[in-house]
Amino acid sequence: MKKHLVLLVALATFLPLSSFAADAEGLYVGGNLGMAILNDADTTTDSGVAVNIDSDLGLALGAAVGYAFENIRVEGELAWQKNDFDKGKAMGQEVDLNGDSSSLAFLFNGYYDFKNSSAFTPFVTAGIGMARVEVNDVEVPGSGIPAASDHDTVFAFQLGFGVSYAVSDRISLDVKYRYFDTREDEYFSHNIYAGIRVFF
Structure with missing residues (x-):
């Protein structure tokens, strides 16, 4: 009798897990929250002085709508990230910097x-x-030189990998790494995210 009871409890425990053995299929919405590790940027001033700009660790956010079928998923994503500037280096000198850089991308x-x-x-x-x-x-700060701002719209791409976990037949959590690059203005970053997908 006790053996049968133990078997029933074991089945009741593992059956729910087996039903969530893989991510669901169909339409889904997703969200990502993570950190952006922006590369050091090398640029040149109008007077020809080479400058290296270092940035702090930044915030990265994303929202997506997609469709999953068998082993393939496709989605449209709106991704935003922001990094505050930290230091600037030029002609052997290092100075503090104020300001930030950010990007807003639409990606397929x-x-x-x-x-x-x-x-x-x-x-x-x-x-x-x-x-x-x-x-x-x-x-x-303290230089007396007015603050400068600029913007540009450029081609962007990303590559990455990760792993998802099926919490239920409609909800999956994931962690992932992405390399994000615009191929212009030396703006690229290594981003690490935690995400959620909800299927309909």
Whole structure:
């Protein structure tokens, strides 16, 4: 009798997990929250002086609408990130910097999910789109030089990988790494996200 009771409890415990053995299929919405590690940027002033700009760790956010079928997912994503400037280096001198850089990108992403018998699904991803990159109020404190701002709209792409976990038959959580690059103005970053997808 006790053996049968133990077996029933074990089945009741593992049956719900088996039903969520892989991510769901169909229409979904998703959100991402993470950190953006922006590269050091090398630029040249109007007078020909080479300047290296270092940035602090930044915030990265994303929202997406997509569709999943079998091992493939496609989605449209709106992604935003912002990094405050930290230091500027030129002619052997280092100075503090005020201001920040940010980007707002629309990307078309594709995913390949390595589905298996567990609730964990590794994946790889790639995306292309456009990004509006802004430099806002950059200045050297106390220099007396007015703050400068600029912006540009450029081609953007990203590559990445991660793993998702099926919490239920409609909700999946994931962690992922993405390399985001505009291929212009040396604006690229390494981003790490935690995300959620809700299926309909």
